[in-house]
Amino acid sequence: MTAIARTEQHLDLSGHHRLIQGDAFAELDDLAEGSFSLVITSPPYNIGKEYERDQRLSLDEYLRWLEPIVEKVCEKVKADGHICWQVGNYVAGGQVYPLDYYFYEMLKKQGFKLRNRIIWHFNFGLHALRRFSGRYETLLWFSKSDDYYFNLEPVLIPQLYPGKRHSSKKGDKAGSPSGNPKGKNPSDFWTFDANEAFFDMPIWDLPNVKANHPEKTIHPCSFPSELVERCVLALTKPGDVVLxxxxxxxxxxIAAAKNNRIGVGIDKSGQYIEVARQRLSDLELGELVTRPMGAPVRRPRSGERVSTIPEEWLSK
Incomplete structure (x- = not known):
């Protein structure tokens, strides 16, 4: 059964968070420059989702559309703030174009500095016939300056080898425990399971929002709340504003609200804005269902129907 979490207390969210219906390029003009500690987003990938079908663009057209939005977004970030830009791949004519490559160049051009390139791995998606099926996307974490806010404490994970000690030849630390008793830096490989080891590979392993995921809505391409929450917790302080x-x-x-930050969101779809408002209201009432951070990714058990080889395959 998929793990879920409900807000245990009612939250007073009135007068704080903003959900704005409109075109991002136009609406960004009404937001104050240097006012956001974190911008985290997953822009349309131009791959034919329902919200893209009226404006399927060539790769060059797509990039020309987004570059001025990126420029405006950069102006809204505080001096010690961050941008987390999460994207997949653009596919055309059987060729794959890694979108993070293009957005890296855009954000570098604005003076931002890449701190991590994180790989988000998931198990489900469209199956390819003439290439390996895509099962990852990337999140680029940029800071605006070298003087940026970063707090590991909320995202530390248990030490893999808590009994490991310094060498007997390490001077004052000889023989003493070598790790931090509060936990280990998860580096850029996150399984979102506090009971498993975190290895030095740039992969975050958590399920995408499909089918029976508790956060599934009418939106066809949401990213999971725990991906956002990790960034919110590590890169912002309570009371900070996230865009x-x-x-x-x-x-x-919602991730901002759950963690005592203020959230501002823009979307051109009135339908999606209404879904977001309802979810925010459900959060306030303690009724919003989400997948909790740290829950292991569910694997089918031996004997379950979905893990049993069909009889039709046995004869092939």
Whole structure:
């Protein structure tokens, strides 16, 4: 059964968070420059999702559309703030174009500095026939300056080898425990399971929002709340303001609200904004269902129907 979590207390969210219906390029003009500690978003990938079908663009057209939005977004970030830009791949004519490559160049051009390139791995998606099926996306974490806020404490994970000690030849530390008793830096490989080891590989392993995922809405391409929450917890302080210029079903604003930050989201779809408002209301009432941080990714058990080889395959 998929793990879920409900807000245990009612939250007073009135007068704080903003959900704005409109075009990101235009609406960003009404937001104060240097006012956001974190911008985290997943822009449209131009791959034919329902919200893209009226404007399927060539790769060059797509990049020309987003570059001025990126420029405006950069102006809204505080001096010690961050941008987390999460994207997949653009596919055309059987060729794959890694979108993070293009957005890296855009954000570098604005003076931002890449701190991590994180790989988000998931198990389910479209199956390819003439290439290996895509099962990852990337999240680029940029800071605006070298003087940026970063707090590991909320995202530390248990030490893999808590009994490990310094060498007997390490001077004052000889023989003493070598790790931090509070936990270990998860580096850029996150399984979102506090009971498993975190290895030095740039992969975050958590399920995407499909089918029976508790956060599934009418939006076809939401990113999971725990991906956003990890960034919110590590890169912002309580009371900070977080922006998502392509907020969709409201995941970023909800992640901000759950963790005592203020969320601002923009989306051109009135339908998605209404879904986001309802989810925010459900959060306030303690009724919003989400997948809790740290829950292991569910694997089918031996003997379950979905893990049993069909009889039709046995004869092949």
């Amino acid at each position: 998502d210029p392509f907020v969709g079903a409201g995941t970023t604003v």
